[in-house]
Amino acid sequence: MTELNYKLIRLRKDKGESQATAAKHIGISQSMLAMLEAGDRHGSDATKIAIANYYGASVESIFFSHKITNRDKELV
Numbered sequence: 001m002t003e004l005n006y007k008l009i010r011l012r013k014d015k016g017e018s019q020a021t022a023a024k025h026i027g028i029s030q031s032m033l034a035m036l037e038a039g040d041r042h043g044s045d046a047t048k049i050a051i052a053n054y055y056g057a058s059v060e061s062i063f064f065s066h067k068i069t070n071r072d073k074e075l076v
Helices: 002-013 018-025 030-038 045-055 057-061 070-076
Strands: none
Touching: 002 030, 002 045, 018 030, 018 045, 030 045, 045 057, 045 070
């Protein structure tokens, strides 16, 4: 699992929601949410926006890593 997978699961569990309930509020199927959480699907931009809105976070904070690598440090 990647950091994103854990983040999606943590966001849902922090809300105390089942996959079925969260998926219904997001507007996707439970199976799609399960695939996103497992890393089997990436989701469309519209799905990412809906997820971010549901969890009250930005798309960037959920779906994009902001880790600074040693290579990044070398470039600066």
